[in-house]
Amino acid sequence: MADNFLLNRRDVLKLGLGTLTGMGAVAFAKNVSLQQQIQSDDHLTRNFNTSGKGTLKERAAAKGLIYGAAIRYPDLSSDSLLAAAVAKECGMLVPEWELKWSAGKQALRPNKDNFDFRAADWMANFANSHNLLFRGHTLVWHDSLPPWFKYEVNRQNAELFLTKHINKVVGHYAGRIHSWDVVNEAIALWDKRSDNFRKTPWLEYLGTDYIELAFRLAAIADPKALLVYNDYDLDYDTSKHEAKRNAVLNLLQRLKSKGTPVHALGIQAHLSGDSKSFNAQKFRAFLGQVAGLGLKIMITEMDVKDDKLPKDPQKRDQAIASAYEDYLSAALDEKAVNTVITWGLSDKYTWLSEFKPRPDRSPVRPLPLDDKMQQKLAWRAIARAFDHAPQR
Ligand code: XIL
DSSP: OOTTOOOOHHHHHHHHHSOOOSOOHHHHHHHHHHHHHHHTOOTTTOOOOOOSOOOHHHHHHTTTOEEEEEEOHHHHHHOHHHHHHHHHHOSEEEESSTTSSSOSSSOSOSBTTBOOOHHHHHHHHHHHHTTOEEEEEEEEOSSSOOTTHHHHOOTTTHHHHHHHHHHHHHHHTTTSOSEEEEEEOOBOGGGOOTTOBOOOHHHHHHOTTHHHHHHHHHHHHOTTSEEEEEEOOOSSSSHHHHHHHHHHHHHHHHHHHTTOOOOEEEEOOEEETTOOOOOHHHHHHHHHHHHTTTOEEEEEEEEEEOTTSOSOHHHHHHHHHHHHHHHHHHHTTSTTEEEEEESOSBTTSOTHHHHSOOTTOOOOOOSSBOTTSOBOHHHHHHHHHHHHSOOO
16 A cells, blocks of 8 residues: 555645644655655656556546547548557547538538437447447537538527437447536637627527527437536636636536526636646635535546747656646545547547647647657656545
């Protein structure tokens, strides 16, 4: 037990800063040595030593957690090294494109009357054959709507389109899916509505009840699935993120007060490797408020962009790994957090190559594995966070 008695950074700080709680001399010595490392520590010198040989899936599962990744069908079906890495490291698979209305080359909704499940079914079968949980992203979003949507959907028929989509798609995977991002990114403060709702076609055609309707339809179509509200910009100690956290909390409180079957908050966690604004205590307090609503919490799209970090890969990897460890150390301290999903697994396949390319055009390095599927410091940081997390 003593060999595995690893203190995480926050425990060390609590022990070091508070009065000793009767810890033994050994733990005190370990505390002091770790605290000395932390006090002299910055993200350029922190080591990310891990113990044991467990994969991320195994280290997460050992604490009652799930680790997974979002992957695209074209990459998973063509790159055997990626497929092997997903099968080895992940306990959950999320189609990055294939369960949106229309993303990538094989749109789920090619036209107003039809559904093309081929790509998503191939991924569901991959998950099933490798004992991975399968997760759906996303049923209702303002983005990735097919070209025909704006010509075919209107105020009179929007509820019919929403109902048919959710019944068909959720029904197709009923009983085979861990959770659904039922509604994605419905809050946008810059749209300056008093309810902070994003101005989307769904809001325009159905009014503010579209969110509750979507959750109720999904719950009927698959009573077993965990139903998730998913959003971003909930992470940092900035006025923008604080306002977003409050708006999302208000939405969740309103939904819960109406008895809406929302079971979890999905926090996308698209982090910035150069950010100095992460405040673990404030983030942890927000998670406690969400958990206080009786909701689970999933970290759903984690990655760390490095577009503003130095070119040197080692320096970037140190900063990125520090961001992963600091964020997950705080997040996993909240036992309502049950899942960590990275938005991709390997730097070879990340949306950030297009969405946040580096000015110097060097390949971005946001994910746990490099472009050759080798473990990076980020992998070790995530592994350490799982190892230090309290048991669920
Ligand atoms: C992104 C995909 O990764 C990109 O390939 C696509 O071009 C745009 O969408 N938040 C979400 C995800 O909920 O669905 C987005 O995925 C990233 C931001």
